[in-house]
Amino acid sequence: MTPDTIAAQGKNDIAADEKDLLERPVFSFRFQIILGFFTFFILSVVVTVGAMITINQIEKKITTVQTWEQFLFNIEQARRWEKNFFLYGTNLEDALSSTTEAQAILAENLKKFEGSSIPAAKENIKKHLDLYHGKLLQLNQLVKESPDHSIPRADLIENDLRRYGASIVGDAADLTAREHDLLFRWLQLVQRVPAYFLVFLFFLMIYMTRFLSRRFMKPLKYLVNETRRIARGDFTPVQPLRKFRDEFTTVEVAINRMLRELESRQNSLIESHKLRAVGILTAGVAHELNNPINNIMLTAHSMLDEYDDLTKDEQIDMITDIIGETDRSRGIVHNLLDFTRENKATYDAIDLGSLVEETTKLAKNQARVRGIPIKLDVQPGLPPVLGDRQKLKQVFLNLIMNALDAVGQNGLIQVRVRYHKLNYLSVQIEDNGAGIAPDVLPHIFDPFFTTKPVGKGTGLGLSVSRGIINKHRGRIEADSKPGAYTIFNVILPYYPGSANE
């Protein structure tokens, strides 16, 4: 990426982010909760309707079983009368009526049984019942025809009756037993299903709770981390966590708006802080500027006074001096103006060494007033960093001015520019001043934190500096031993295009 594209990208990022966030499909938590409850509801309906249908079936089954039992009762009754007839010659009429009853029951319910009973040899029962009934009628006929009760082939008929009767009773009893069995199984099912459903519901609820709470907790945790990042001064917009839009998207959009607001405030803070630095600088610059002006004045006066006595070479020397000193003045003014000038944030490839040198020059005037030497040591051949010249100058100037405030008699400020660990350069500003107490050290980058007397410091210098350095994807560290030294280390990534050759 070139510096230009980065700058252009910065402008579009904010609007694009918001658009990106708001254009995602809506899948709100409200909807998710409704969906969850709806699933529960549908499940409950399925189970309830299933139970109702099953209970209805059981009801029918009970009727079926009762009918079969009634049928069985009639047949067994008929067989008892039949036995009586063969033993005592009585009750044949009763046997006939019981059989007719059974036939009626079967005839009436055969169709119904087709739907409700298990498939079985019902036809067989009917056939044998009809045969049984036929034999009884035949027997009855024979009884009527022979008043003396001597029935021819009575044992044959008895055999047939017994065979048919036993078959009917066996089949019907078997059927009844199986119906009973089935009924019992259904009842068991009806009992168990709600229990199973409850267990299932329990696990489903646990899952839903975990799922939903995770859906809530994850973005919450994410936002908490994001606010920490923002608190460190990194104002890059919050990136959405999900592909769709939910309530957290609204929060993210709000945070991003707040970030923009914060950033613009930070920028005006930086600006006002810069102006304050300019005020301090002016004193030093005035002094610095007086030297070349004095030189020009002295030279011009000398020329005026001694014009006729001067050789041509001397005249040229003096005019060259005047031009040289004018140039020097321009340089001093330019350096200050370069720092003061309000400019839009532009990222250029910067030679960190010369930038620090220019900054040191700005501060040197001030340092000279106080008689404090500033030693600059730049490692040669460093790659450029990508950054905003003015803002970086402001940071280094702020750190050097702080160092100037910290040192007393025999103060010494050392500025070093060199390679840091991989892909980073560092600017170290070390002073041998009072140092920073260990309990104060962690707070020095907090906004409005100051150890200077009221009215002297805003407590914003280091906070603003850290904001600027964070924007450059760098960091700023402080190390101090009270009474010995304080080192501020500004670590900046160098321009990726110019990797270390």
Add this chain to the structure above:
Amino acid sequence: MNSPEILLIDDEPIVGQRLRTGLEKMGCKVEVAQDPKDALAKIRGKRFDVVITDIMMPEINGIQVLETVKEANPDTQVIIITGFATSELAREAMEKGAYDMIAKPFKPADLRGMVAKAANEMGFTDIKE
């Protein structure tokens, strides 16, 4: 006829170059130093009548020069050149016995007048601006 011995100290070389001619024309013997350390050595080694020193110089400042001069020879007059005069600095210089102060940028004639006055007071009556 006696000529006053003058030492001119300023880390700006042009100052020495331009002032020297004018002061010599007045009848002074002028020595110029750019490095204040050399200047201090000269002060310790020789008696000057007037020392003119810039106040803001690397490592050694004008106040230190003033102190050394007064230590070596209390009679020597010291004129302080300053780039950025603060009242504090002026008071300190005057308290420590400076003869006068002059702020940059100044006209050579003004400094010459100051030197002539100091020389006259010291008895070099034939020194005129």
